[in-house]
Amino acid sequence: MLRKTKLMTAVMLFSTSIAVSQMKVREELPDKYKWNLTDLYSSDEAWKQEKDRIQTEMQKAAQFKGKLTQSASSLLEALRFNTKIAKDMVRLSSYASMKSDQDTRVTKYAGMKQELSQLFSQYGALTSFMVPELLTFNDEQLKSFIQQEKGLETYRFYLSDLLRKRAHKGSEEVERTLAYSSLMSGNASSVYNTFMNAEFPYADIEIDGKVVKLNSSNFALYRASENRDLRAKVFETYFNKLNQFQRTLGTTLYGNLNTALFYAKARNYNSTLESALDGGNIPTAVYHNLVKNVNNNMETFHRYLNLRKRMMGLETLHYYDLYAPLVEQVDLSYTVEESIDNILNSLKPLGKEYVDVSKKAFNKRWIDMYPNEGKRSGAYSNGSAYDVHPYILMNYNGKYNDMSTLTHELGHTMHSYLANKKQDFANANYSIFVAEVASTLNEELLNDYMLKQIKDDKTRLAILGNYLEGAKGTLFRQTQFAEFELMIHDKVGKGEALTGEDFDRMYLELTRKYYGHDKNVCIVDDNVKSEWSYIPHFYYNFYVYQYATSYTASTALSEKVLNGTDEDRKKYLNFLAAGGSKYPVELLEDAGVNMNSSEPFDLTIAKVNKVITEMEAILTRLGK
Known part of the structure; x- marks a missing residue:
């Protein structure tokens, strides 16, 4: 079954303004x-009526059983x-x-999500005959059918890719069983x-004489405090509370690893990574x-960390110092309207x-x-509603990082919008591998625009520092996560309990x-x-590495967008509009980036070092 997935970027926000942080009740x-979800359905009742209609309509899938390879018209x-x-x-x-993400405490919408999970499972079972039947095609027969029925050209990539994975598909009975297994496969997640979002008993902490509940949003806020003692206290309190549920959270993660292993084995893959x-x-x-x-270039990461230590005037840098402001007394606060204006100007190229x-x-x-x-915490773009438009969830808190997050998610939205406009639904959903290219490139354009407007050394330090924070969080931190994932999946794959x-x-x-x-x-303190239980x-399952690979690809492409030709920019927009009509590595090659070479990574490391060098020069100029 062709299914379009929701793109999510879990971005934890660093800081807030008092005015916004007081807006806690949605109705206010x-x-x-x-967002206006009536663009999707006018009401919950309209949603239910549509669900009931589809539940009836999908029963007609049975009429195609045994007919897929009879004629080109039947297949189409x-x-x-x-x-x-x-x-x-x-x-x-x-x-x-x-609807559920608006307020995760509302059980009604959690129930609706469960209903949809069951609906997908039911439809998967009803259409379990399709893949086994389609796998009886050979390449010549498929080519002949497409020549007979031009409408099948839309499905050429899907069908060719399906035949490529022939060794990993099962009989009708196996496919039906795997379809039903989806009813329980997402339980751990x-x-x-x-x-974590609705019931975790987050600890209280006293800040400036007030008791604050240290939930994920407030952790993201107060870990960025200029008060070092408070940062240390926040990290210790938050992580120690997580550790009280180490057994439970360890069990859920282990359950998820076993789910991935089950599907890898059922699909005849050598590992969960390969799967x-x-x-x-x-x-x-x-x-x-x-x-x-990344491991071979750790000295660049350590160079950044030593720069942060120097800028903060610390003899010893601790992990709890990594989200504190790099530059003192620089106001990088932006209203939503100011952010929108800056973003739109930055996107003009x-x-x-x-x-x-x-x-x-x-x-x-x-x-x-x-x-x-x-x-729901964090931020994401959802481009799944093919016939409507993408949506963005934010938790805007008024700082530069929030403006950067907003243009990041807008990059996803534009990718989805252009792909949905250009491609049939069957080919619109792009791979996660390329999902972060558009979002990260948007961030690059914003940074470039802001640096051209700002000449003040301290403010430039803050903007350049924001770029390095992105490199730290996207290239190095996400690769660290990717290596951790590889370690734990490998151990479970070898039969080890964790x-x-x-x-x-x-x-x-x-x-x-x-x-x-x-x-x-x-x-890195013991706490x-x-x-890991916070991520x-x-x-x-092997999602995060793509943040890093996309980051290197976007670095190469941003250079072409900013300093290349009109043809370079056209290639980039065509890449966005191509959606999932080709394999991701091929799409990036069409855009002008060869992911089979080390060039994108080398360009990224060179840029990171160049930014560090400029920041070091400014610090020397300022006598620091």
Whole structure:
């Protein structure tokens, strides 16, 4: 079944303004800052009526059984039916999911999400005959059918890719069983998300004479405090509370690892890594090379950490210092309107259509902007509603990082918008491997624009520092996460049982290696061992490495957009509009980036070092 997935970027926000942080009840927020989900369905009742209709309609799938290879016209009819049902179900899923994310405490929408999970499972079982039948095709027969029925050209890539994976598909009975297994396969992730977002007993902490509940949003806020003692207290309190549930959170993560192993074995893959990457036809060498390249360039990361130590005037840098402001007394606060203005100006190199659609996203309530009680943390773009438009969830808190996050998610939205406009639903959903290219490139354009406006040394330091923070968080930190994932999946693949204590030990050792703990570059305190349980991406199975690979690709492409020719910019926009019509490595090659070479990574490391050099020169000029 063709299914369009929701793109999510879990971005934890660093700081807030008092005015915004007081907006805690959703009903108090102005409508213009809340997304308009009536563009999807006019009401919950309309959603239910559509779900009931689809539940009846999808029963017709049985009429195609045994007929897929009889004629080109029969095949086309079946594929169009399948695509239409999948598209409609994904729209239902988008509505239920986003309604739930508005306030995760509302059980009604959690129930609607569960209903959709069951609906997908039911449809998967009903269409379990399709893949086994399609796998009886040979290449020549498929070619002949496409020549007879031009409408099948839309499905050429899907069908060719399916035949490529022939060795990993099972009989009708096996496919039906795997379809039904989806009813339980997401349990570990669902338990984790519900527990952490709705029921986790976050600790209270006293800050400036007031008692504050240290939930994930407030942790992200106060870990960025200029008060070092407070930062240390926040980290210790938050991570120690996580560690009290080490056994439970260890069990849910271990359950997720076993789910991935089950599917890898059921699909005849050699490993969970191979299973996860094969969807986009990505060689496992790409993953291993990323980890190797980052480890071989750790001195660049340590150079950044030593720069942070110098800028903060510290004799010893601790892990809890990594989110504190780099430059004192620089006001990098922005209202939503100021952020929108800066973002739109920064996007002008991408052309009028790109900017005009971005304006529409801001003006037509595609975005849920501010935090409220119970709202899902972080930020994401959901481009799943093919016939409508993408949506963005934000938790905007008024700082430069929030402006950067907003343009990041807008990059995802524009990628989805252009792909949905250009491609049929069957080919619109792009691979996660390229998902972060558009978002990270948007950030690069914003940084470039802001640096051209700002000449003050201290403010330039802050903007350049923001770039380095992005490199730290996207290239180095995400690769560290990727290496941790590889370690824990490999152990489970070898039959080892893992507990919360095991995850603690492995995570702490790896983090200390990355941050140069033993070299006194950055001290990683014992309580950091619990951080793995704070990262929801470990439930996405080999997702995070793609942040880093996309980051290197976007560095190469941003150079072409900013300093290249009109043809370079056209190639980039064509890349966005291509959606998932080719394998991701091929799409990037069309855009002008060769991911099979080390060039994108080398360019990124060179840029990071160049920024560090400029910041060091400014510090010397300022006498620091």
